[in-house]
Amino acid sequence: MRELSISWAADAGLPIDTALVKSQLRLIESDFDAAIESMHIPAAVQWAESLMRRSILSKVHTWTVDSFPWASYEPIRLPRGKCTKIESIVYIDAKVTRTLKGASSTIPGTDYQEDLSNDSGALLMPPQGGAWPSADYDAIKPVTITFTAGWTKTAIPADILLALTRYVSDALFIPNALDIKDAATLDIKDQLLSNWCIRRM
Numbered sequence: 001m002r003e004l005s006i007s008w009a010a011d012a013g014l015p016i017d018t019a020l021v022k023s024q025l026r027l028i029e030s031d032f033d034a035a036i037e038s039m040h041i042p043a044a045v046q047w048a049e050s051l052m053r054r055s056i057l058s059k060v061h062t063w064t065v066d067s068f069p070w071a072s073y074e075p076i077r078l079p080r081g082k083c084t085k086i087e088s089i090v091y092i093d094a095k096v097t098r099t100l101k102g103a104s105s106t107i108p109g110t111d112y113q114e115d116l117s118n119d120s121g122a123l124l125m126p127p128q129g130g131a132w133p134s135a136d137y138d139a140i141k142p143v144t145i146t147f148t149a150g151w152t153k154t155a156i157p158a159d160i161l162l163a164l165t166r167y168v169s170d171a172l173f174i175p176n177a178l179d180i181k182d183a184a185t186l187d188i189k190d191q192l193l194s195n196w197c198i199r200r201m
Helices: 020-027 033-052 160-173 184-196
Strands: 003-009 059-065 085-093 097-100 114-115 123-125 141-151
Touching: 020 097, 020 160, 033 160, 033 184, 160 184
Parallel strands: none
Antiparallel strands: 003 059, 059 141, 085 097, 085 141, 114 123
């Protein structure tokens, strides 16, 4: 199964806000508020999510692949970390669009098994005794999985929040901080995120 693309909702909000950053950095003046909100926090989130290969704040994702696994016993491992819901698996078979539903779908189904317990991402299997269906290899989007990944705002791990605020702090107060790769003081951000990095997509 070859991965083609993944996209996610852009309007899910941000995991930290200006008030939190200012309280952590003990900033009283408002001179940097606009820059923190419009530039530094979004940049921090993009940096952290790219490094960890996971979504921080819960949002809907659409993942497109070119086939189901060939072996009936082979699982599908979803990207982007902690998964809370799998809405559907939509695929094209003989030029007909078909939909599979599971336990966490809005309208639940039994078309596949799902395990949402792992922080590294959901695991999907065909129903016991069953197999994955076939999909048209020549369709533009043969298989599309829609799922929700990321934490709620109150459940985001503290070390991730601290790494985000540290990123903003470095961007504001250390000249060329984000261009320096080997300074010991700048390694703290990466260390804070190291336990949450996913080694696959």
